[in-house]
Amino acid sequence: MVWFGELTTPAQLYRRGLWFLLPAVVWILGLLVIPGLSLVALSFAERGQYGEVVWNFTLENYARLLGFGLFGWSPDTVLILLRSLWVAFVTTLICVLLAYPLAFFIASRPPRTRYLWLALVIIPFWTNLVIRTYAWQMLLAPDFPFAKLAQTLGLLAPDAGLYPSPLAVYIGMITAFLPFVVMPLFSSVERLDWSLVEAAQDLYASRVRTFFQAVWPQTLPGLTVGVILTFIPAMGMFVVPDLLGGAKYLLVGNLIQQQFYASRDWPYGAAVSLGLMVMTLVGLALYRRRGKDVDLV
Amino acid sequence: MTAVARPPATGKSLSIENVVKRFGDFTALGGVSLEVPSGEFLTLLGPSGCGKTTLLRIIAGLEVPTEGRVVLLGQDLTPLPANRRPVNTVFQSYALFPHLTVRENIAFGLKSRRMDKQEVERRVRYGLEILQLEKFAERLPHQLSGGQRQRVALARALVNEPQVLLLDEPMSALDAKLRAEVQVQLRRLQQQLGLTFILVTHDQDEAMAVSDRIALMRMGHLEQVGTPDEVYERPRTRYAAEFLGAANLIKGQRHPMGFEAPFGKLALNRTPPWDEGYVAIRPERVRLSEVEPRQNGLRVRVREAVYRGAYQEVWLEPCDLRVRTAPHPTLQAGQELWAELPVDSLVVLDE
Amino acid sequence: MRLNPLIGITAIATLAFLYLPMLAVAVLSFNKTRYGLTWSGFTWDWYGRLFSNPEILEAARNTFLLAALSTLVATVLGTLFAIALERYPWPRKSQGFLENILYLPVVTPDIIFAVALVVAFGAFRMVSSLFEPGLFTMILGHVTFQIAFVALTVRSRLKSLGHDLDEAARDLYASYGYYVRRVLLPLLMPGIVAGAMLAFTLSLDDFVISFFTAGPTSQTLPLLIYASVRRGVTPEIHALSTLIFLLTVLLVLASERLTRR
Numbered sequence: 001m002v003w004f005g006e007l008t009t010p011a012q013l014y015r016r017g018l019w020f021l022l023p024a025v026v027w028i029l030g031l032l033v034i035p036g037l038s039l040v041a042l043s044f045a046e047r048g049q050y051g052e053v054v055w056n057f058t059l060e061n062y063a064r065l066l067g068f069g070l071f072g073w074s075p076d077t078v079l080i081l082l083r084s085l086w087v088a089f090v091t092t093l094i095c096v097l098l099a100y101p102l103a104f105f106i107a108s109r110p111p112r113t114r115y116l117w118l119a120l121v122i123i124p125f126w127t128n129l130v131i132r133t134y135a136w137q138m139l140l141a142p143d144f145p146f147a148k149l150a151q152t153l154g155l156l157a158p159d160a161g162l163y164p165s166p167l168a169v170y171i172g173m174i175t176a177f178l179p180f181v182v183m184p185l186f187s188s189v190e191r192l193d194w195s196l197v198e199a200a201q202d203l204y205a206s207r208v209r210t211f212f213q214a215v216w217p218q219t220l221p222g223l224t225v226g227v228i229l230t231f232i233p234a235m236g237m238f239v240v241p242d243l244l245g246g247a248k249y250l251l252v253g254n255l256i257q258q259q260f261y262a263s264r265d266w267p268y269g270a271a272v273s274l275g276l277m278v279m280t281l282v283g284l285a286l287y288r289r290r291g292k293d294v295d296l297v
Numbered sequence: 298m299t300a301v302a303r304p305p306a307t308g309k310s311l312s313i314e315n316v317v318k319r320f321g322d323f324t325a326l327g328g329v330s331l332e333v334p335s336g337e338f339l340t341l342l343g344p345s346g347c348g349k350t351t352l353l354r355i356i357a358g359l360e361v362p363t364e365g366r367v368v369l370l371g372q373d374l375t376p377l378p379a380n381r382r383p384v385n386t387v388f389q390s391y392a393l394f395p396h397l398t399v400r401e402n403i404a405f406g407l408k409s410r411r412m413d414k415q416e417v418e419r420r421v422r423y424g425l426e427i428l429q430l431e432k433f434a435e436r437l438p439h440q441l442s443g444g445q446r447q448r449v450a451l452a453r454a455l456v457n458e459p460q461v462l463l464l465d466e467p468m469s470a471l472d473a474k475l476r477a478e479v480q481v482q483l484r485r486l487q488q489q490l491g492l493t494f495i496l497v498t499h500d501q502d503e504a505m506a507v508s509d510r511i512a513l514m515r516m517g518h519l520e521q522v523g524t525p526d527e528v529y530e531r532p533r534t535r536y537a538a539e540f541l542g543a544a545n546l547i548k549g550q551r552h553p554m555g556f557e558a559p560f561g562k563l564a565l566n567r568t569p570p571w572d573e574g575y576v577a578i579r580p581e582r583v584r585l586s587e588v589e590p591r592q593n594g595l596r597v598r599v600r601e602a603v604y605r606g607a608y609q610e611v612w613l614e615p616c617d618l619r620v621r622t623a624p625h626p627t628l629q630a631g632q633e634l635w636a637e638l639p640v641d642s643l644v645v646l647d648e
Numbered sequence: 649m650r651l652n653p654l655i656g657i658t659a660i661a662t663l664a665f666l667y668l669p670m671l672a673v674a675v676l677s678f679n680k681t682r683y684g685l686t687w688s689g690f691t692w693d694w695y696g697r698l699f700s701n702p703e704i705l706e707a708a709r710n711t712f713l714l715a716a717l718s719t720l721v722a723t724v725l726g727t728l729f730a731i732a733l734e735r736y737p738w739p740r741k742s743q744g745f746l747e748n749i750l751y752l753p754v755v756t757p758d759i760i761f762a763v764a765l766v767v768a769f770g771a772f773r774m775v776s777s778l779f780e781p782g783l784f785t786m787i788l789g790h791v792t793f794q795i796a797f798v799a800l801t802v803r804s805r806l807k808s809l810g811h812d813l814d815e816a817a818r819d820l821y822a823s824y825g826y827y828v829r830r831v832l833l834p835l836l837m838p839g840i841v842a843g844a845m846l847a848f849t850l851s852l853d854d855f856v857i858s859f860f861t862a863g864p865t866s867q868t869l870p871l872l873i874y875a876s877v878r879r880g881v882t883p884e885i886h887a888l889s890t891l892i893f894l895l896t897v898l899l900v901l902a903s904e905r906l907t908r909r
């Protein structure tokens with residue numbers, strides 16, 4: 001057969017293609033798939049007295065994940081799982097609400113400056129998240145104007161800061177994820193068919209209905225990508241709750257980190273990780289069903 | 298390469314022997330055989346989807362035939378990859394390398410064969426010259442107009458002095474005026490260089506204008522091969538008669554003395570090979586007159602006469618003929634007159 | 649298109665919100681006081697101290713070494729992978745499997761990725777001491793997630809190239825090697841460079857995987873900043889963060905320019 005202008009046979013192509021293929025595939029299998037499988041194996045093992053791994057098959061780690069501990073059922077871990085879902089959900093929602101105006105604003109700039117505006121959205125996102133997060137620690141500190149204002153208004157105790165708090169976590173999360181929604185949404189908005197929007201304006205007159213009848217369906221592909229790119233990593237986020245949430249507002253990410261560091265309980269940490277992976281895959285599957293043409297990059 | 302013409306066309310150069318191409322269940326070419334003498338300008342003509350590009354790609358080595366072979370000057374090309382065939386292609390999309398300048402594009406085929414520098418230089422200069430591209434030599438393809446790109450594609454192929462140059466609808470992206478100009482240039486270039494050209498087109502005017510011979514294709518088969526006037530004046534099938542210009546098709550039965558149509562008997566200069574079938578006549582071959590002609594005369598009435606400037610188009614009843622004559626001021630709808638279908642102009646179709 | 653002014657105001661406010669943290673850090677990096685957030689005068693001091701702080705210089709060196717080496721490996725592997733996916737007629741099923749392999753690193757939350765590596769390196773250590781936490785393990789981790797992003801970038805470029813140019817090159821007597829050198833690589837180069845830039849910035853940007861795979865001698869800038877946040881931030885860290893920010897701005901603009909070509 002002729003393949004890209006070359007006279008060849010499938011067997012020849014496979015032989016050469018394997019040289020291109022194998023390095024990356026072996027690498028990913030060896031450093032992602034096999035580690036992932038060992039994580040699964042580990043989640044069925046026991047923690048020894050000094051934090052070592054004891055290879056006895058047990059389901060105890062999963063029982064603990066669902067809240068069944070030494071002293072009967074407690075809602076603590078379930079609460080952390082649900083809280084992670086909730087925080088991811090609220091973060092995604094707020095990001096979407098902020099991303100629409102931003103995407104429309106950028107798309108309405110003249111072509112010459114449009115990509116400059118888009119770059120403005122991307123730039124902070126390439127700055128290390130640790131830096132952006134500690135910056136919020138300072139901005140929300142007790143003697144910074146924001147906290148002072150809240151103190152004067154009586155919303156906050158004198159000398160208290162706005163962090164650690166759930167509010168601080170949300171602010172940090174939005175800082176982290178907003179560009180993930182804006183970029184794919186922008187590419188949808190840029191291709192919007194405005195004649196449909198105008199027709200809708202004639203038909204419905206109301207802005208809200210125009211939006212939902214003519215704009216929203218057209219931006220759905222970009223929105224879907226943005227939602228996936230936000231929701232999934234938001235569930236596993238660890239830096240933001242660690243620096244802004246404090247001990248009382250733990251998310252799954254912190255729980256996992258604790259098991260691998262402070263508590264040295266790797267098997268339980270592995271079980272929690274797999275719990276998170278399952279939530280991730282369920283989330284992905286739900287979205288795959290909605291839009292077949294979801295392109296992640 | 299010099300502009301001196303090559304020896305005149307002698308003997309056969311390219312022969313396509315019973316080429317079949319299947320894509321899965323679909324047969325794109327169902328046994329095509331064709332001989333192309335060297336120095337000939339051959340056109341593959343046919344509607345879109347009839348397999349022209351596929352045949353061209355098989356000659357170029359960009360597709361492998363399912364059966365059959367392609368032989369060039371006695372050498373079987375079939376096992377050779379595209380890069381070892383002395384054949385070059387002008388692609389429909391031109392396929393210019395976007396990262397190379399016009400000069401580098403033209404030099405590509407020479408450099409890839411490691412030709413020595415001076416020779417490359419000389420041929421590139423020649424290629425730029427014959428296609429009037431000197432001014433654009435250092436430009437990138439995206440800085441050129443459609444017509445200029447096409448000339449680059451042509452130069453890039455020609456400087457290799459291929460035994461056969463293949464052109465896949467090279468004019469389809471040009472506007473009508475430019476197209477007519479380029480057709481003339483192309484023909485002149487081919488005669489000047491004495492190369493074998495195989496052009497693919499679905500445009501019958503283009504085929505008529507440039508070719509030595511036309512190979513008319515239909516659904517993966519060659520329908521008729523011949524010089525433009527043969528194919529035009531003596532179409533062998535209904536398909537050929539209808540594809541090249543307008544033709545009047547007359548259905549009828551064979552008769553001892555010729556042919557019997559619903560509106561009368563006609564003499565033919567050949568006995569039809571069938572009992573019932575078609576004969577064809579070109580509209581400009583029908584003669585109109587006030588007096589009864591000696592042979593093949595029909596009494597007709599003008600249904601409609603349309604003045605078209607250079608000629609007049611007339612529809613006749615009851616035989617439903619379309620006629621093209623010199624403008625005739627007195628001709629009017631309803632008028633009765635004689636139409637002559639000259640024996641020499643009546644073509645018996647094979648099917 | 650005419651926009652409601654409210655949309656413009658919201659958009660600008662959102663952008664300001666994104667830049668507020670960086671602005672605060674940049675301003676404080678010029679502040680004279682060592683402690684507290686009150687402004688007490690302009691100084692370049694902290695930048696000067698930055699360059700004489702051996703810990704920070706060591707971390708900077710590690711960061712760039714990590715980013716450069718992992719990018720180099722990932723660019724080669726990712727480009728090869730993209731070519732394999734796009735230019736070879738794999739049977740449908742294998743192709744599906746390969747696509748999944750490609751997307752796996754993209755959809756795996758980084759913390760799971762990180763702990764899986766911790767576990768695997770723990771096991772590999774029993775075989776070789778190479779897998780002691782350190783720069784080497786970090787490179788392994790970074791390359792693993794970079795490959796996918798390089799491959800996706802290069803692949804979209806390959807897709808847009810199509811068949812025509814390959815066939816034209818062959819028609820013009822190019823051997824496979826000549827075609828790769830003169831046509832495929834030059835045309836692919838913007839995609840490869842963009843993919844490498846993306847991989848480089850991803851490496852600089854990463855915290856979680858570095859955090860879990862780093863060893864005592866392989867401190868990088870994000871880890872250093874994180875550690876100092878726990879200890880209490882100094883203005884040197886502000887200065888460092890500001891420099892990192894400026895550097896990423898340059899990188900993003902450069903890669904933007906390259907991909908626009």
Ligand SMILES: Nc1ncnc2c1ncn2[C@@H]1O[C@H](COP(=O)(O)OP(=O)(O)O)[C@@H](O)[C@H]1O
Pocket residue numbers: 320323325343344345346347348349350351352
């Ligand atoms: N690679 C291919 N796979 C399947 N079918 C093809 C392929 N190439 C061409 N065909 C089919 O073969 C027929 C002839 O195609 P082509 O030679 O391109 O026609 P033309 O150039 O005359 O318009 C078309 O019906 C087309 O769909």
Ligand SMILES: [Mg+2]
Pocket residue numbers: 346349350
């Ligand atoms: Mg065609």
